[in-house]
Amino acid sequence: MVGIFGSRLEHISPTDYGAKNTLKNSYVEGPLDPPLHSSTIGQAFDAAAEKWHDREALVSCHENKRFSWAQLAERVTAFARGILAMGFRPGDRLGIWANNYADWTVAQFGCAKAGIIQVNINPAYRPSELEFVLNNVGCKGLITGVEFKTSNYIDMLQQLLPELSECQPGDLHAERMPDLRAVIRLGRETTPGMLNFADVLNIGRGQPAGFLESIEASLTCDDAINIQFTSGTTGLPKGATLTHNNILNNAAIIGNNLLYSTKDRVCISVPLYHCFGMVIGNLTSITHGITMVYPDESFVAESVLSAISSERCTSIYGVPTMFLSVLDHPAFGNHDLTSLRTGVMAGAPCPLELMKRIVSDFHLPEMTIAYGMTETSPVTFQTLPDAPLDKRISSVGRVCPHTRAKIVDIEDRIVPPNVQGEIMTAGYCVMKGYWNDEDKTKQAITEDGWMRTGDLGMFDEDGWLHITGRVKDMIIRGGENVYPIEIEEFLFSHPKISAVQVIGIPDEKFGEEIAAWIRLRNGEKATADEIRAFCKGNIAHYKIPKYIRFVDEFPMTVTGKIQKFEMRNTMIEELGLITPETA
Template structure:
């Protein structure tokens, strides 16, 4: 019997650098090649220029009073300042905390407080979100504070707020000024700090929710994300001649690791087509910049293919890229290969806690493997599939996927109990995903043990939304499930039991959510029910609830 265990033995060693040191190496190797191209910001920086700007920003951050180990949040759409912050914080020994651009006030407060952010870099706003307004509502002391001397009742650790844009706001530093004010002494300190940093130091915190409630801060090291980015790029066969179009959000591992770090470790160009996803802008940017690679979730590729002017764009430069976030329909993959020239597109699978990628298809895998599987194990990692008793199952049998190796996070920030629940004594990360391994080592994800809903590449954790809806005074009980959707793959459905004598409608429930939780977490469907299907032991049968909801709504795959 062949066991469901694989390890990624590989001839290429792991990289023993910090992110900052490796950026320096790449800038020395490819000084004049394009590093960052953002047409809407008129940015076209070489690797030498990007390193110089990152160094000045890193020194400036130390100069305003931040110290290695301090947490600094970034709440912004895809912009040059985001990638500068990513590399500058790594060089300064700071821990960058990714804040989802869709977050609202309550989520922002939780994230900043949970990890004790000392500083926050934010854009003025994005789409319908007024970031400045939300922060000033949360921290009214800002208006009367001198920059760098904030004292907030709700966020006692927060001292510095740094804003993007050309205008100024009371109590806040201007982003450009931070770098411009870096002194020779600040630069000298930066060089001293660089000599003390270790690749196992934390460099990034990303919030990921769980079925037990509030979001958790997955804490990742230089070693975690630098090596994952490198081997992701290797799977795509990236070189310094490649130009990767990155329309996926940078706050997520997809943008900052599969995008930015895959490029940085290979000297390839990072190309941002816009602040958020826009199909027309992506197509125009690929054509204008002769991009050779493109990332996206399946819904993005569908939007590109269905764009009314798709046929007018020359996409002949494309070769590879990554489709991830949710399963890819065979028809979509065939169209991407045939109509977008992406013969070498790959599929990747992972989770934030594993930096993120554990499995990836190769550029020459058969089409069936690039649709029906998530590929084979990444280099230097181990995976086993286990049953409910923790025993490794035979190849082909379904069980929970566990990952071990360099990519596993340090833990959840400030939450030892949840860390121990996720990472066992032998170092295995329990993913909660149900999977199989075939005889050739290809992995299939067949279910989600924790009922996570994936809406167009965004992970929605029902318990988090349920706990928020419990705050509504009319809600007695609530269960959220995913139901089929032709565009997003899944949509969230909230099944609500109202308190006796109360009446409510769907609009009232949605209005309660507006501005408090991210838009993609607001349930598309709301059912009012008398109760939930239960086992004889009183456990809610979510699979039955999903079926009932889909039947009632007429939604079927």
């Protein structure tokens, strides 16, 4: 298998990745082959379009749109020339506030060719959050969707920017967002003060080739090209700043791990604004020639099933809650999923029983688990398609190429194997830093380049990483350290339970008590006493949840990550608890 980087992307057998080597300390290094590549994303895109000219590059099912690589390249180049003609220059920031549309991807690759830093904005953001992120990074432009569910993006922007009604498109001067000059909207309707996406393409089609070519020649792989805001669960969102080198090489490594070729068609139902969608989804397309398939503008279980069967997808991405929703959908058995072979699950720990169902019922014999974070481009560990099933179920794999990792105690000392500590990673994948926030960057990245993940884990003797929880999620009950994932795994084995999340809430006597939110399988009923009886004698008494709540759903981010802090706040409010002050 050869990607656009020629022999540099020749596949290395998965068995060569981290061959058995008994660890003496919890420190690992990934292999150095294939070598890292020094292309910019724009150069890689152009190489892909030239190599796979007539092959299908992108299918947007909900828009009924299809593009060959040649057709996609024409739009990408037109966008890049158009945005430069509007006065944008390399290093300027352009936000995109929209769901999964073909034009999102055109903008992604067009920005990369022009050296414009793309700023991914969560479609769930409300006006105050949008205002913060645009001002935080000084966005010069914004691409916006029209509406989604209860969000009317046009209305929100008109409220934030009353100057839009009077300004010429592309010449905005707004009191609340002084750096913003252009708002570009998707769709065919027009809005005062805004350009349509098609307008930018048309501007670009009228420009000569030379200026864009000179800009591209000046770019380097170490330039910042993307800002992704991490969820602000413990404070204001932080803008992780990533380079061409960071995310393009990460995509190439993931594609190699998945044994991708031009025969693969990937169902991308994860959001493009997230690294899962734009890196693991879109960027692996240009490194390996896969076809991108968007089932819908956001995750819809039935749309996923329809896209897999009609487009004959071979790979699928998602977080555990997404796979569970598809497996439990009433129409699951009505669709032909036999074209599937592989995929990536990431974003949250996967219960053992769910992984078994995914491999068997979903027809995913080569399903992989990936681990990482936005700040590390994102993937640093991955199980491989031919890994033993027990390893794919119980771990997140071994360290990826060109990446180092270690497990440390609270004093940053490396611990022995099978001892829990914080996971730290280093290598090409670590971000440049948080945009305009030196203090937060120094807290996250050590002077010698190690990223503090905030995740707890341990290595076994063969270097497989096992995630045991979040540093901040750990519950301390009466002096005992309790890890939610352990209780969640146990409760998930109950035949009536479909999904479960465990949190700690304040308790006057023990400091913290354990609460479980449980979603039952369709048609099942249970009581809190029944669940506690199931626990008794099977897990330690102090791990048995005091509070049990049955729910239909969990609070989640757009990417499907469970928001445990929201659950905790809800319980505190409902029970009238007081959070104890700590030093």
